[in-house]
Amino acid sequence: MKQHTPLTPGIVAGRLTPQEYEANFGDISPRLAPHEASVAANRCYFCYDAPCVTACPTSIDIPLFIRQIATGTPEAAARTILSQNILGGMCARVCPTENLCEGACVRETAEGDPVTIGRLQRYATDTLMADGTHPFTRAKPTGKRVAVVGGGPAGLSCAHRLALLGHSVTIYEARAKLGGLNEYGIASYKAPEDFAQREIDWLLQIGGIEVRTNTKVESLSKLRDYDAIFLGVGLAGTNSLGLDKMKNVRDAVEFIAELRQQPDRAKLAVGRNVVVIGGGMTAVDAAVQSKLLGAENVTIVYRRTRGDMGASDVEKAHAETHGVRIVTGAVPAAMGAEARFTYAADASQSLALAADQVLSAIGQTLAQVPVGEKDGLRHEGRKLAPKPAPDVWAGGDCAAGGDDLTVTAVAEGRDAAESIHKALMGA
Amino acid sequence: MANLQSTFVGIKSPNPFWLASAPPTDKKYNVERAYEAGWGGVVWKTLGSEGPPVVNVNGPRYGAIWGPDRRLLGLNNIELITDRPLQVNLQEIKEVKRKWRDRALVISLMVPCDEESWKDILKRIEDTEADGVELNFGCPHGMAERGMGSAVGQVPEYIEMVTRWVKQYSRMPCIVKLTPNITDVRRPAEAAKRGGADAVSLINTINSITSVNLDSFAPEPTIDGKGTHGGYCGPAVKPIALNMVAEIARSPETRGIPISGIGGVTTWRDAAEFMALGAGNVQVCTAAMTYGFKVVQEMISGLSQYLDEKGLASTADLVGRAVPNVTDWQYLNLNYVTKAVIDQEACIKCGRCYAACEDTSHQAIAMSADRTFTVKEDECVACNLCVDVCPVESCITMRELGLGELDQRTGRKVASFANWTTHPNNPSAKAAE
Ligand SMILES: Cc1cc2nc3c(=O)[nH]c(=O)nc-3n(C[C@H](O)[C@H](O)[C@H](O)COP(=O)(O)OP(=O)(O)OC[C@H]3O[C@@H](n4cnc5c(N)ncnc54)[C@H](O)[C@@H]3O)c2cc1C
Ligand SMILES: Cc1cc2nc3c(=O)[nH]c(=O)nc-3n(C[C@H](O)[C@H](O)[C@H](O)COP(=O)(O)O)c2cc1C
């Protein structure tokens, strides 16, 4: 392949050298060394009824696991984490901790410098997973069968907890691989080296979980034999810009999915001038990864204020240190070789950006759900009610309530499993 | 998972972690919450005689020393035994024991040093169904001024006498709690054994002044401008306690007497160390007072992981494992030669090892212009100081020289085992066998 550069016009692959790709897509926050872990862990005050625990959607006993690291038992620490959050390894990598546990840390209050809970969580879970064994044992089979629709964080968490409690689980997953957005969405440098699949292989060691990939559930009627159904179908649809669709406009989620599935980054085409429309995590990830693929200029354009953006301050800073420019208060007007925006504050003023490629990241929606009114399905706003029908539960992004985060999906999947267990076994 | 079930002088508890007699065990509310958090047992806050309860000061009772980051390392207190009415304590003990059958509940006692007082208190506690009694011969402040606590614990004859009364008037297992404020802890332990004690527990707190207020010129804690020595406890006292436990565990006179290890137990590792030195279980006070009852959960998970890793099926298999390796200086192998090694990858070039060795030890570390620190094997006496002052764990380690290897400092090859008893410089050396 001819070597292009960031200056090559148009949308092309191979803008960087192999060394540059490797450096750009390496682990953004590598595992702590034992010395680092010990210093970090010893900063924890072991707070009473700790605010970090309250801030964690899965309520991991953070002071306890950090103390277990501090006393040289990271394996015990991992069990503390995983007993609450079976995807504790992934969450350690992807959680916006600045808004969750670390944001609540009393040392953030004291010194503006929280205990690095996320990295300590990774230290513990990596240590335990390194030996390949699974720390939990399944209860005696109950003879109950549960269908889990969707193999993302919500579905996986639900399936694991159900299996742990002795139920037989079948996961139906439309795509070729399990993992949901862990596999197809999360920024590649947050979970490199195929971590999503390694974590799933490890998770499935619990036993009692049958996996059917490439199996999209079109209708729940086929699943009526099961004793219960859990829907963790995520938000498979995306909002459209509502402008004339131009060739160079692409959906950011799809762009990221392709990137996640292509191990050879040199094969990924990206524009010289990239414009990302949106203000959330997806916009930031699409912008930063465009830059890392060698785009010369990347601009995020968001229609409201900087404070309104869904991306956290840390994520915005992350984008900016990677050379991404963030423009706010500008509304898309027309997309072409130039992307044109008008300013919300003053419609007479406009902005024109060179745009070889436009990535649209203006939010996901509940795609067509494999259930209808006849199933007694309840909607809450644009999402499913957490418990939509008598024998149907829902959790994760598709369900109303909670943030659209991996950790929230894990919490809701787990809690749905406990609720199903109660319903099936009679509390 | 290893089984942490523990049996100490016939008293069963789901784990070997008991709360020591102190404020955490002062009342039903505390003890029940401690059990809920996972503590295997408690020794109830020391009870005194029937009659008007003791009074405590109404100003601060604690002094403290801290490490960096204000980590509490040592605590001292001037608190006395329970200041609640005896009847209330007895009633609560009974209620708690009924409700928590699987947990250990031992009553700590301290009454005047006469037979009648002991006979009386033992009768009063009889129907609480408590699992045993612990005799508080340790409290070093206040009560000692009234001829109790460490005033008894410092006189072996009194210990023996009181222990005898207790064994005579009660069928409960009797644990004698020893004071460290004494020259040789083996003497009171022997006295307890002679008196028929089922076990000893140690240590109680150490006489101490933690700090002096330099504005008011009074020791802390200060009560209206005056202070008194208090009892010291917490992580800082662990080394003293470990030694005392080991001395009792290995002394021919006291070997085999069950020991409840107390003093600075803060993590599973501290507990395992006490047990390896012969303690059948451990008691904890300061760690709970610093971190709350939940701190036991780390002790439980850590000890059970450790036992698993070592292939030990139960805590009983750990107890006393290190005792045979505690010996007198004269029996240490003088031909065991080690040298410090600095891991250049791990070194952060702070130079603390250099300062320690160059300024205060044996000038055995070289420092280059680019701050590379290396050990001069021909000067290194293997004192280990550099290891201890290095801020990076495992950056400096001690390498053992093999048999026959040249020790560059002495110019001699490493020979086989020989200790002081056979050393030529020892005027009373015996010829090597
Ligand atoms: C680009 C991007 C980056 C993100 N980065 C972060 C981050 O850094 N940190 C963070 O916490 N969160 C992040 N999120 C959000 C996070 O990924 C989601 O909140 C989380 O994955 C939701 O989990 P879920 O299981 O509910 O849904 P999903 O992960 O979407 O999984 C749903 C699964 O259901 C399957 N499915 C759908 N319909 C059917 C059907 N009919 N039959 C069978 N299977 C079906 C899908 O194929 C999919 O595998 C990001 C999201 C995106 C889009
Ligand atoms: C405030 C306080 C009060 C105590 N009161 C008693 C007591 O009433 N009876 C007793 O036997 N020991 C008492 N102790 C001593 C403890 O039981 C224990 O022996 C000592 O604190 C050492 O253990 P630690 O380092 O875990 O704290 C007290 C200790 C403290 C800090």
Ligand code: SF4
């Ligand atoms: S801990 Fe503080 S608030 Fe509680 S009794 Fe003591 S001095 Fe008062």
